[in-house]
Amino acid sequence: MSGKVDQELKLRAGKVIPGGMYGHQSVALLPPQAPQFFVRAKGAYLWDADGQRYTDFMCGYGPNLFGYCHPDIDAAYARQMAEIDVATGPTPRIVELAEAFVETVTHADWAIFCKNGTDTTSMALLTARAYRDRKKVLLASGAYHGAAPWCTPVPAGTVADDRAHFIYYQYNDVQSLENAVAEAGDDLAAIFASPFKHDVLVDQQLPNPAYARRARELCDEKDALLLVDDVRAGFRIERDCSWNHLGVQPDLSGWGKAIANGHPISCLLGNERAKQAASRIYVTGSFWFAGAAMAASLETLRLIRTTDYLERTVAMGNRLREGLSSIAATRDLHLSQTGPVQMPLIMIVNDEGNCDFAKSSTFAGGMIAGGVYFHPFHNMFIGAAMTDADIDHALEVADKVAKTFRERTPA
Amino acid sequence: MSGKVDQELKLRAGKVIPGGMYGHQSVALLPPQAPQFFVRAKGAYLWDADGQRYTDFMCGYGPNLFGYCHPDIDAAYARQMAEIDVATGPTPRIVELAEAFVETVTHADWAIFCKNGTDTTSMALLTARAYRDRKKVLLASGAYHGAAPWCTPVPAGTVADDRAHFIYYQYNDVQSLENAVAEAGDDLAAIFASPFKHDVLVDQQLPNPAYARRARELCDEKDALLLVDDVRAGFRIERDCSWNHLGVQPDLSGWGKAIANGHPISCLLGNERAKQAASRIYVTGSFWFAGAAMAASLETLRLIRTTDYLERTVAMGNRLREGLSSIAATRDLHLSQTGPVQMPLIMIVNDEGNCDFAKSSTFAGGMIAGGVYFHPFHNMFIGAAMTDADIDHALEVADKVAKTFRERTPA
Numbered sequence: 001m002s003g004k005v006d007q008e009l010k011l012r013a014g015k016v017i018p019g020g021m022y023g024h025q026s027v028a029l030l031p032p033q034a035p036q037f038f039v040r041a042k043g044a045y046l047w048d049a050d051g052q053r054y055t056d057f058m059c060g061y062g063p064n065l066f067g068y069c070h071p072d073i074d075a076a077y078a079r080q081m082a083e084i085d086v087a088t089g090p091t092p093r094i095v096e097l098a099e100a101f102v103e104t105v106t107h108a109d110w111a112i113f114c115k116n117g118t119d120t121t122s123m124a125l126l127t128a129r130a131y132r133d134r135k136k137v138l139l140a141s142g143a144y145h146g147a148a149p150w151c152t153p154v155p156a157g158t159v160a161d162d163r164a165h166f167i168y169y170q171y172n173d174v175q176s177l178e179n180a181v182a183e184a185g186d187d188l189a190a191i192f193a194s195p196f197k198h199d200v201l202v203d204q205q206l207p208n209p210a211y212a213r214r215a216r217e218l219c220d221e222k223d224a225l226l227l228v229d230d231v232r233a234g235f236r237i238e239r240d241c242s243w244n245h246l247g248v249q250p251d252l253s254g255w256g257k258a259i260a261n262g263h264p265i266s267c268l269l270g271n272e273r274a275k276q277a278a279s280r281i282y283v284t285g286s287f288w289f290a291g292a293a294m295a296a297s298l299e300t301l302r303l304i305r306t307t308d309y310l311e312r313t314v315a316m317g318n319r320l321r322e323g324l325s326s327i328a329a330t331r332d333l334h335l336s337q338t339g340p341v342q343m344p345l346i347m348i349v350n351d352e353g354n355c356d357f358a359k360s361s362t363f364a365g366g367m368i369a370g371g372v373y374f375h376p377f378h379n380m381f382i383g384a385a386m387t388d389a390d391i392d393h394a395l396e397v398a399d400k401v402a403k404t405f406r407e408r409t410p411a
Numbered sequence: 412m413s414g415k416v417d418q419e420l421k422l423r424a425g426k427v428i429p430g431g432m433y434g435h436q437s438v439a440l441l442p443p444q445a446p447q448f449f450v451r452a453k454g455a456y457l458w459d460a461d462g463q464r465y466t467d468f469m470c471g472y473g474p475n476l477f478g479y480c481h482p483d484i485d486a487a488y489a490r491q492m493a494e495i496d497v498a499t500g501p502t503p504r505i506v507e508l509a510e511a512f513v514e515t516v517t518h519a520d521w522a523i524f525c526k527n528g529t530d531t532t533s534m535a536l537l538t539a540r541a542y543r544d545r546k547k548v549l550l551a552s553g554a555y556h557g558a559a560p561w562c563t564p565v566p567a568g569t570v571a572d573d574r575a576h577f578i579y580y581q582y583n584d585v586q587s588l589e590n591a592v593a594e595a596g597d598d599l600a601a602i603f604a605s606p607f608k609h610d611v612l613v614d615q616q617l618p619n620p621a622y623a624r625r626a627r628e629l630c631d632e633k634d635a636l637l638l639v640d641d642v643r644a645g646f647r648i649e650r651d652c653s654w655n656h657l658g659v660q661p662d663l664s665g666w667g668k669a670i671a672n673g674h675p676i677s678c679l680l681g682n683e684r685a686k687q688a689a690s691r692i693y694v695t696g697s698f699w700f701a702g703a704a705m706a707a708s709l710e711t712l713r714l715i716r717t718t719d720y721l722e723r724t725v726a727m728g729n730r731l732r733e734g735l736s737s738i739a740a741t742r743d744l745h746l747s748q749t750g751p752v753q754m755p756l757i758m759i760v761n762d763e764g765n766c767d768f769a770k771s772s773t774f775a776g777g778m779i780a781g782g783v784y785f786h787p788f789h790n791m792f793i794g795a796a797m798t799d800a801d802i803d804h805a806l807e808v809a810d811k812v813a814k815t816f817r818e819r820t821p822a
């Protein structure tokens with residue numbers, strides 16, 4: 001609940017930060033109960049600046065996979081930081097981490113490490129165009145691939161040229177994809193795909209296997225590269241690239257968010273086919289070679305391989321989905337729950353099934369006031385540090401909110 | 412000196428990293444003595460994977476300002492990491508740090524924090540175009556502003572459209588700048604400038620005050636924004652934006668590298684004039700709101716304000732420049748030393764004054780073999796953790812290299 005200290009901080013922020021805050025962590029579009037600032041994070045919990053605790057169903061918008069301030073992962077970071085972090089060259093950790101990714105992710109033969117999710121998709125764009133010196137890149141309408149001039153979802157400050165040679169198709173629609181490929185003709189560089197449709201404000205869609213397979217076939221036929229943008233979903237669907245269970249291996253995959261449990265690192269993975277092109281592009285960053293986040297990522301990959309974190313997040317996701325379904329039925333709430341259970345998008349919808357922004361905000365605001373951080377229109381995340389008790393607590397709060405919600409809302 | 416362990420690591424890297432390494436920290440163009448990997452960093456020193464120690468005149472290509480593994484700065488990072496780093500919202504550190512930058516940098520009224528230097532210039536591009544909804548941006552030929560599709564210095568994977576609406580001028584050339592402004596006509600969004608000309612492989616140039624002032628005037632006349640890209644030089648020239656001593660205040664300035672002494676954070680600063688435009692663009696990143704690097708930056712800013720680091724790096728830079736000049740005269744070496752003494756570019760030049768790539772490499776390679784990490788064609792950095800003894804040691808090694816160098820090189 002945004003309290004007095006939070007309000008004071010927001011006033012100060014408004015003076016020295018454009019718009020008071022920027023990007024995906026601005027609360028401008030969130031319910032008024034959502035605090036802007038947090039002062040403590042541990043495991044599955046966050047504390048806001050006024051001292052209220054939340055069970056955090058956003059997991060930092062993805063990075064928190066094993067729990068905030070994970071002792072083993074943070075210790076790996078601190079140990080490396082005390083020896084060498086950023087320097088005039090990389091540390092051996094970069095080799096070890098590339099090897100670990102190659103061993104973990106089926107399609108991957110190499111890795112390039114960077115800092116932002118946007119860095120990975122920008123590198124994929126360069127690599128794909130360098131591969132056969134072609135220009136056309138196919139993107140699903142509405143998909144989020146980052147916030148650089150070529151991909152930011154808000155047009156302010158961009159020019160049409162930033163998106164020259166992009167062709168848009170409808171996610172999961174084979175015909176639409178084929179039409180886009182035909183439009184690209186001999187100039188097809190790549191097809192970009194999210195592992196599932198996880199756009200904001202509209203129902204999530206799991207990938208249609210026929211669509212995923214056709215994307216692979218078309219890239220093979222046209223000698224173009226297939227990218228799966230796993231920045232948000234990576235290691236939350238499988239211990240591999242998220243299309244592995246469909247039997248579809250991309251040429252490139254983008255990773256970030258959870259790969260070091262919140263420490264700043266992202267990466268582009270690729271196969272042998274794409275390696276030469278990737279070696280020709282020039283990409284770099286001041287902190288891309290820093291060792292500490294790589295050490296943390298090595299420890300995170302170890303936990304990914306050796307624990308049942310994935311099965312537990314799926315089980316807890318099912319528990320949440322079933323519990324909310326039951327509450328919705330009892331309380332006559334038009335609740336939409338879509339996407340993988342461990343990355344649920346939960347909205348109140350109108351009779352047409354579209355997000356009712358006001359009602360979704362009221363619902364999420366009630367949850368937040370009750371100490372459960374829910375998002376009204378962005379997919380959420382179940383973290384491995386959560387317990388069944390956390391899910392049950394969220395369901396208790398949801399039931400209370402649903403009850404008052406129904407009382408308040410005209411039938 | 413690249414030894415056995417380094418060679419083994421390079422072999423492993425070649426299998427899992429395109430080209431064996433990427434970006435500015437690849438040793439592909441460096442002398443064979445340059446090690447690719449480092450295992451320890453402390454103060455002014457680096458140790459390579461084979462155990463050789465170097466006095467590091469690259470400072471991590473800029474981030475190391477107060478010394479590697481600085482106890483106070485790293486402690487600030489660790490303390491914040493133990494409380495909350497990345498989360499579902501920012502910590503109060505973001506407000507405190509924005510306030511500290513506004514207090515420190517004369518032209519700045521606000522800050523947006525990010526991770527890469529390229530993030531700051533990309534945000535400047537978006538902000539400048541959003542400001543009056545114009546497209547043309549003026550860049551100095553050969554200037555480095557990052558490695559995204561719109562600015563990477565290597566064309567592979569880019570398309571001409573990435574640079575649509577860019578107009579190039581010659582750094583320090585008022586007439587060239589005026590011509591570019593005339594070419595932009597009513598569509599001038601911004602002039603981008605490095606604080607001094609610090610392109611690779613050519614002599615550095617300090618800014619001509621008339622050029623800097625004219626850039627400011629032209630932006631005022633045309634209601635366009637002036638960016639100083641201080642990512643590389645910020646806080647190494649002044650305790651303020653690097654054009655402050657010229658009496659020129661930009662609308663926007665980009666910062667990174669040294670602002671947290673190596674911890675991963677960069678930022679765009681701007682004035683009130685640019686604030687509304689900056690609030691309209693959509694920029695973000697998974698780790699941009701993380702508190703630990705902000706806590707480290709707050710501590711770094713404290714040291715910037717309260718210590719004589721700047722005067723000491725200038726004094727040591729002068730000691731190095733004068734010492735090398737003396738050696739060059741004695742040993743008859745055609746040495747070019749350009750740029751600010753604390754960010755020197757040191758090359759062996761031919762009779763036309765151009766970099767002799769082979770001889771520069773031989774010279775830097777000799778320095779590296781002698782335990783002093785020099786770069787043959789990129790500006791170097793004097794760090795505040797260095798001492799006069801480190802400079803004198805570098806000069807001793809340089810004298811030995813110059814001697815054998817002269818013996819080896821045809822007169």
